[in-house]
Amino acid sequence: MRKLLPRRRLLIEGPGAWLAAGGVALSLLMVLALLALIAGRGLAHFWPPDIEAVTLVSGERFAGQPVREQGLPGQASGSERLYRTGNRDLDGDQWRWVEVNAIDTRTTPEDLVIIERRRWGPFIGRLLRLEGPEAQWTASDGAALWRELEERMARVSQLRHERDALHNHRLEPLAEHVDDSAMSPSEEDELREIKARILALQDAMQRDHVVLESLSGQRLELSLEALIEVKRPNAMSLLAKLASWGEGVWRFLSEGPRAANTAGGVWPAIFGTVMMVLLMSVLVTPFGVLAAVYLNEVAPQGRLTRLVRIGVRNLAGVPSIVYGVFGLGVFVYGIGGSLDSLFFADELPSPTFGTGGLLWASLTLALLTLPVVIVATEEGLARIPDSQREGALALGATRSEALRRVVLPMAVPAMLTGVILAIARAAGEVAPLMLVGVAKLASQVPVDDEFPFIHLERKFMHLGYHIFDAGFHGGDVQAAMPLVYATALLLVLVIVVLNLTAILLRHTIRARHVVQAHR
Amino acid sequence: MTERSLSPSPWRRRFRYVRDRLFTLAVTACGIGVILAVLAIGVFLVVEVVPLFTGSASTANSDAIDIESLWLPQQYPGYDEPQYRWQANAATDADTPMFSLTPLAWGTLKAAVYALLFAVPLALGAAIHSACFMSRRLRFRIKPVIELMEALPGVVIGFIAGLVLAPYVERHLVGVFALVLVLPLGILAAGIIQARLPWCLSKRVPLGWAGLWLIPWLAGLVALTLGISPYLEVLWFDGDMRTWMDQQLGLDYATRNAMVVGLAMGFAVIPTIYSLAEDALAGVPASLSEGAQALGASQWQTLWKVLLPAASPGIFSAVMIGAGRAVGETMIVLMATGNTALMTLSPLDGMRSMAANIAIELPEAAPGGVHYQLLLLCALLLFVFTFCVNTLAELVRSRLTQRYQRLGGTT
Numbered sequence: 001m002r003k004l005l006p007r008r009r010l011l012i013e014g015p016g017a018w019l020a021a022g023g024v025a026l027s028l029l030m031v032l033a034l035l036a037l038i039a040g041r042g043l044a045h046f047w048p049p050d051i052e053a054v055t056l057v058s059g060e061r062f063a064g065q066p067v068r069e070q071g072l073p074g075q076a077s078g079s080e081r082l083y084r085t086g087n088r089d090l091d092g093d094q095w096r097w098v099e100v101n102a103i104d105t106r107t108t109p110e111d112l113v114i115i116e117r118r119r120w121g122p123f124i125g126r127l128l129r130l131e132g133p134e135a136q137w138t139a140s141d142g143a144a145l146w147r148e149l150e151e152r153m154a155r156v157s158q159l160r161h162e163r164d165a166l167h168n169h170r171l172e173p174l175a176e177h178v179d180d181s182a183m184s185p186s187e188e189d190e191l192r193e194i195k196a197r198i199l200a201l202q203d204a205m206q207r208d209h210v211v212l213e214s215l216s217g218q219r220l221e222l223s224l225e226a227l228i229e230v231k232r233p234n235a236m237s238l239l240a241k242l243a244s245w246g247e248g249v250w251r252f253l254s255e256g257p258r259a260a261n262t263a264g265g266v267w268p269a270i271f272g273t274v275m276m277v278l279l280m281s282v283l284v285t286p287f288g289v290l291a292a293v294y295l296n297e298v299a300p301q302g303r304l305t306r307l308v309r310i311g312v313r314n315l316a317g318v319p320s321i322v323y324g325v326f327g328l329g330v331f332v333y334g335i336g337g338s339l340d341s342l343f344f345a346d347e348l349p350s351p352t353f354g355t356g357g358l359l360w361a362s363l364t365l366a367l368l369t370l371p372v373v374i375v376a377t378e379e380g381l382a383r384i385p386d387s388q389r390e391g392a393l394a395l396g397a398t399r400s401e402a403l404r405r406v407v408l409p410m411a412v413p414a415m416l417t418g419v420i421l422a423i424a425r426a427a428g429e430v431a432p433l434m435l436v437g438v439a440k441l442a443s444q445v446p447v448d449d450e451f452p453f454i455h456l457e458r459k460f461m462h463l464g465y466h467i468f469d470a471g472f473h474g475g476d477v478q479a480a481m482p483l484v485y486a487t488a489l490l491l492v493l494v495i496v497v498l499n500l501t502a503i504l505l506r507h508t509i510r511a512r513h514v515v516q517a518h519r
Numbered sequence: 520m521t522e523r524s525l526s527p528s529p530w531r532r533r534f535r536y537v538r539d540r541l542f543t544l545a546v547t548a549c550g551i552g553v554i555l556a557v558l559a560i561g562v563f564l565v566v567e568v569v570p571l572f573t574g575s576a577s578t579a580n581s582d583a584i585d586i587e588s589l590w591l592p593q594q595y596p597g598y599d600e601p602q603y604r605w606q607a608n609a610a611t612d613a614d615t616p617m618f619s620l621t622p623l624a625w626g627t628l629k630a631a632v633y634a635l636l637f638a639v640p641l642a643l644g645a646a647i648h649s650a651c652f653m654s655r656r657l658r659f660r661i662k663p664v665i666e667l668m669e670a671l672p673g674v675v676i677g678f679i680a681g682l683v684l685a686p687y688v689e690r691h692l693v694g695v696f697a698l699v700l701v702l703p704l705g706i707l708a709a710g711i712i713q714a715r716l717p718w719c720l721s722k723r724v725p726l727g728w729a730g731l732w733l734i735p736w737l738a739g740l741v742a743l744t745l746g747i748s749p750y751l752e753v754l755w756f757d758g759d760m761r762t763w764m765d766q767q768l769g770l771d772y773a774t775r776n777a778m779v780v781g782l783a784m785g786f787a788v789i790p791t792i793y794s795l796a797e798d799a800l801a802g803v804p805a806s807l808s809e810g811a812q813a814l815g816a817s818q819w820q821t822l823w824k825v826l827l828p829a830a831s832p833g834i835f836s837a838v839m840i841g842a843g844r845a846v847g848e849t850m851i852v853l854m855a856t857g858n859t860a861l862m863t864l865s866p867l868d869g870m871r872s873m874a875a876n877i878a879i880e881l882p883e884a885a886p887g888g889v890h891y892q893l894l895l896l897c898a899l900l901l902f903v904f905t906f907c908v909n910t911l912a913e914l915v916r917s918r919l920t921q922r923y924q925r926l927g928g929t930t
Contacts, residue, residue, distance in 0.1 A: 017818070023646075318560070321878055328561055328882075471678050481682065
């Protein structure tokens with residue numbers, strides 16, 4: 001009798017079931033941790049942290065923003081903290097590891113400033129005085145100093161704007177024109193006048209100075225022209241910090257990179273990515289849809305078509321770098337090289353189309369994402385009940401009419417899904433772009449006001465490559481890290497949003513067809 | 520008269536017919552053209568690589584390269600024994616570049632093997648759980664999350680692996696090794712605790728939702744293990760496991776090593792394997808498992824004796840496709856290894872994979888030269904390998920679908 005009773009077991013479903021459950025939990029944990037890491041670090045980058053004035057036990061003083069803390073190597077207890085101390089021109093380095101035990105006091109005095117400069121990275125210390133030609137303001141003036149500084153910095157940025165406009169819209173066209181032909185006297189006068197005005201503007205920009213002092217007592221005099229932004233994070237209220245955070249995000253999205261891609265924004269990279277992806281989707285959509293329609297609607301459904309279908313599907317699994325190699329060999333060296341020798345022979349040996357560029361990158365990625373679009377569209381076409389086609393044919397429509405009026409409109413959501421998935425894949429691909437036209441730092445955006453407005457042969461910047469370049473080729477990886485996190489967050493956000501759209505679309509298609517099948 | 524006005528004029532009919540033919544012709548031409556263009560990749564690579572072996576390379580050293588010299592150890596000046604070496608950029612003109620594909624192939628396969636070692640157990644476990652034990656509501660929610668995981672770009676994963684994970688693992692080596700033991704035991708412990716809980720509590724944490732409620736438990740375990748890692752290191756390894764390994768076991772430790780690549784690329788491969796394996800398991804006709812359960816088998820027995828054998832071809836093809844992806848992944852290997860062409864098995868050494876090698880060297884290689892053609896040969900090898908693996912997997916899968924249809928066809 002006892003034997004029939006179930007033995008009380010340690011685990012109800014056996015160990016395997018639990019380990020399997022652990023697989024799900026662990027995978028989800030990793031995804032969540034990754035996303036949380038990127039989002040946390042990426043967003044925290046724009047928050048202005050307090051500046052600490054640190055006095056060491058040894059009596060040495062310095063100011064810096066705490067970055068992170070980690071255990072001492074080889075010891076169980078104790079930790080060290082990394083400070084960003086700035087002042088690379090004064091101290092030789094802008095990072096400093098300090099043992100926590102060696103710190104005597106930490107304070108956050110309100111008068112500490114962090115100044116973004118055009119050269120040498122940030123300065124951290126005190127603002128002693130502001131010197132204009134007519135007067136000067138010292139720290140004891142309080143609010144008046146800051147008001148004055150703000151006004152004068154606004155003046156400098158306006159002058160800079162004027163100078164850039166003059167340079168771009170007057171000087172450059174003139175210089176280009178002069179390159180082509182000999183200079184007439186009137187043009188010579190104009191050139192001289194513009195140059196003089198630019199010099200005058202530059203002098204005016206350097207009128208005002210600030211005198212700065214680091215906590216270790218070194219002094220520094222800088223003209224306002226060299227400053228980008230002056231902040232006093234210790235004196236900011238929470239609201240002011242929030243505003244500064246928002247401004248930081250905006251500047252990240254709208255400005256170009258500085259300091260060898262380790263600071264500044266990613267606007268050119270966003271622009272390049274969007275341009276490339278747009279061009280790619282324009283190329284891939286018609287061809288992908290046509291190929292899918294041919295495979296599913298026109299081609300005889302025999303053994304050969306099945307083989308071709310499997311082949312196309314498998315091309316989605318071919319490594320992206322192989323497409324890059326194909327793009328380089330065929331598009332860049334093959335077609336680009338012949339185009340150069342045919343149409344741009346006077347520019348040779350410097351290549352026009354015979355080097356990587358926007359067009360070749362888009363074409364390569366279009367080829368790469370073609371299988372994605374074909375497979376998704378085919379799936380959509382296969383889901384359309386045959387009764388729809390037969391109904392159209394029975395009413396006297398020809399095959400092309402049935403296709404265009406009945407089948408294709410029903411397959412539009414599936415095509416959209418395919419194109420969105422293709423875009424999501426293309427936005428994240430970097431390896432092939434490294435071969436066919438991405439640039440570390442593109443001096444010119446591929447679109448400008450110069451004929452023919454879109455320059456398909458130019459190199460471009462890309463968000464994904466920006467991550468690779470700033471994180472692995474930059475000089476100061478530590479300084480680039482927050483920026484790389486922010487860029488990664490941007491890229492992941494774009495891709496997640498695109499994928500969610502595709503998933504939702506596919507969901508609605510499936511739901512719709514289920515309803516139709518049940519009617 | 521009335522009949523005539525009802526039926527369209529013959530001209531109009533003819534026009535529609537011609538338009539139909541033209542349309543069909545255009546679609547056919549375009550479709551075939553696109554498909555040919557896509558398939559041209561293989562043709563292009565073959566055409567470019569063939570001169571390498573026939574000796575018509577258009578550069579200075581135009582002698583043909585034989586296959587043996589690419590794969591067998593070669594005697595180079597300055598070395599005592601024949602060596603496997605890939606060193607494309609000769610430092611001086613007197614140096615001969617060393618082209619041996621063996622270390623590259625080795626690196627590629629090593630990275631893929633370590634990635635699969637990490638990914639296959641996790642992905643298959645997850646697939647088994649979500650096909651057999653997970654509650655239906657959760658399953659519909661989890662699929663999109665895993666699909667998102669698949670869409671994460673390699674460059675982001677590679678950046679995290681190379682700049683965040685690699686230094687972190689180096690500092691918490693003991694903790695990371697300990698996790699291999701701690702995590703399975705912790706999961707089993709969670710199961711035992713759940714079975715011991717009074718009914719009113721244990722029904723709140725059912726196995727069907729374990730995928731969710733295990734997450735905080737595992738996160739706690741991971742944090743704890745890594746937190747005590749420095750203490751363990753002091754206790755067992757004199758405070759520095761790297762030096763200890765170097766002295767006691769003679770193992771070198773590279774910061775960016777195969778272990779980190781395995782973790783990162785495994786992470787990238789998990790969703791591929793998971794979704795294909797899950798499809799295969801969920802596609803097994805319900806009549807099979809219902810029959811087994813009616814005969815008194817437990818859920819685990821049903822899975823082990825009925826579902827897994829039935830779905831094994833599908834699971835096999837899932838692993839194959841995962842392997843294909845791991846072999847071709849470029850950015851992760853590029854960023855998470857030191858890219859040194861070593862030939863060791865140790866998980867603590869770096870490697871240089873074919874894909875990463877192409878990405879590094881092809882932009883600088885002169886088109887038409889031997890180096891360029893060898894890199895194209897690498898690309899061809901990658902192409903052929905992944906294409907064959909995928910085709911095989913696809914054939915197995917379509918066979919399986921047919922079998923399922925036959926088995927479940929009566930219902």
